[in-house]
Amino acid sequence: MIAVIFAGGLGERLRPLTRATPKPLIPIKNKPFLWYQIRLLSSFGVKKFIISTGYLSNLIEDYFKDGKNLGVEIIYSKENSPLGTGRALKLASPLIKENFLLLNGDDIPIIDYALFFAIVKSGQFTNIITVHKGGKGGNLKVDKRTGYVLFYSKVRNESFNYVHSGLSFFNKNVLDLLPKGKYDVEEELFNKLAKKKKLVYFEALGRTLSIGTYPRLRRSRFLLERFIISYIDNKEI
Amino acid sequence: MTNKKNSQIDFESYLANYLLETIRISKHVDKKAVGKILDALFKAWREEKNVFLAGNGGSATIAMHFTTDLGKGTYSDGKPRLHTFCLSENPDLISALVNDNGWDNLYIDQLRGLIKRGDVFIAFSVHGGSGEDKAGSWSQNLLKAMDYAKKIGAATVGFSGFDGGPMKDLADISLVIPAYKTGHVQDFHFAIMHVVSDLLGKKIASFKK
Numbered sequence: 001m002i003a004v005i006f007a008g009g010l011g012e013r014l015r016p017l018t019r020a021t022p023k024p025l026i027p028i029k030n031k032p033f034l035w036y037q038i039r040l041l042s043s044f045g046v047k048k049f050i051i052s053t054g055y056l057s058n059l060i061e062d063y064f065k066d067g068k069n070l071g072v073e074i075i076y077s078k079e080n081s082p083l084g085t086g087r088a089l090k091l092a093s094p095l096i097k098e099n100f101l102l103l104n105g106d107d108i109p110i111i112d113y114a115l116f117f118a119i120v121k122s123g124q125f126t127n128i129i130t131v132h133k134g135g136k137g138g139n140l141k142v143d144k145r146t147g148y149v150l151f152y153s154k155v156r157n158e159s160f161n162y163v164h165s166g167l168s169f170f171n172k173n174v175l176d177l178l179p180k181g182k183y184d185v186e187e188e189l190f191n192k193l194a195k196k197k198k199l200v201y202f203e204a205l206g207r208t209l210s211i212g213t214y215p216r217l218r219r220s221r222f223l224l225e226r227f228i229i230s231y232i233d234n235k236e237i
Numbered sequence: 238m239t240n241k242k243n244s245q246i247d248f249e250s251y252l253a254n255y256l257l258e259t260i261r262i263s264k265h266v267d268k269k270a271v272g273k274i275l276d277a278l279f280k281a282w283r284e285e286k287n288v289f290l291a292g293n294g295g296s297a298t299i300a301m302h303f304t305t306d307l308g309k310g311t312y313s314d315g316k317p318r319l320h321t322f323c324l325s326e327n328p329d330l331i332s333a334l335v336n337d338n339g340w341d342n343l344y345i346d347q348l349r350g351l352i353k354r355g356d357v358f359i360a361f362s363v364h365g366g367s368g369e370d371k372a373g374s375w376s377q378n379l380l381k382a383m384d385y386a387k388k389i390g391a392a393t394v395g396f397s398g399f400d401g402g403p404m405k406d407l408a409d410i411s412l413v414i415p416a417y418k419t420g421h422v423q424d425f426h427f428a429i430m431h432v433v434s435d436l437l438g439k440k441i442a443s444f445k446k
Contacts, residue, residue: 118246122247
């Protein structure tokens with residue numbers, strides 16, 4: 001199984017921390033955030049990672065190299081200027097030959113991974129996004145009866161309950177739906193699939209561990225170690 | 238066997254991972270907290286104090302089971318029996334109290350006029366009082382009762398998981414299972430409850446004044 005991880009952002013909300021360190025390399029207990037993401041997914045059989053890089057890509061490549069140390073294969077898809085997650089995925093698309101997981105570089109969703117991967121491995125579903133309840137409204141309108149996502153709104157809407165948790169699993173065919181230009185994957189792809197009733201949701205157990213802002217980073221530093229021990233062997237952390 | 242082709246969930250994958258996660262979590266259980274729970278209960282037995290237990294939903298079952306194992310399972314012939322009382326097991330009392338004073342007061346109402354200094358109050362709550370659903374925040378009744386028990390001078394014990402919620406800081410002894418899945422948290426509450434009951438039984442049997 002393969003995973004694409006968006007790791008190219010400038011991390012502007014984390015300045016000055018990100019002046020010399022790309023967001024995925026921000027450490028939590030001496031290991032970069034991206035290390036936890038790779039170890040978590042690889043414990044469920046994800047052995048190939050396509051890391052979409054941009055800002056300070058060389059530092060990420062120097063740290064993870066070809067992934068052999070983590071028992072996985074890592075390929076880098078490097079964008080020269082930041083053009084949104086849509087463009088980043090399109091750029092990486094020639095490297096994606098099978099159905100794939102897609103993960104935001106600053107998110108570790110709190111989901112039941114065993115159940116999520118048991119569904120993915122059943123082969124019965126593709127185009128699954130993980131979601132959790134937003135504090136005040138959300139971006140996603142879902143149909144609880146059928147499990148379909150009906151609509152994604154970039155701006156939070158008070159009548160919508162859910163937000164994207166950061167991890168999804170897509171059929172490789174969706175890559176053909178990506179237009180050229182600058183856009184967010186969520187807004188473009190989620191809506192295209194939702195309109196066709198081809199996007200289902202998987203509800204998380206809690207709010208995503210994120211490092212996108214200082215308050216989120218503080219929370220993740222506090223909680224990540226406790227969360228990750230279900231997925232990483234004792235001696236590694 | 239499941240028919241993998243038509244199933245929406247890969248049964249074997251789920252089972253294998255659930256069990257593997259259980260093994261990993263087991264290596265991080267807070268042994269010090271378990272020891273403190275055992276000591277608190279042994280002290281309550283020696284001083285013939287009362288032990289009150291409570292939990293909501295699946296945690297009610299754990300509270301009931303622990304009550305039985307402490308009261309029946311640790312008894313040793315010729316010695317006093319540990320005084321154990323479950324606050325989550327009596328449907329007519331529970332429905333009467335909730336009917337009159339609401340869900341939040343269910344446990345504090347049972348403790349009023351009953352719990353004394355030196356007694357023990359044990360609460361089981363997967364989220365430790367954080368999180369909410371349609372009826373509002375979860376397990377506030379446990380927090381309210383625990384706060385009351387503390388003020389009376391009872392020892393308080395909180396079994397939780399996830400981030401431990403407010404109960405983590407409220408309880409005198411807090412055991413937070415480092416897991417983020419209700420199933421795993423409750424599995425470990427059961428396991429630790431059994432370990433404590435077994436050890437307490439041995440301690441009581443071999444105790445000589």
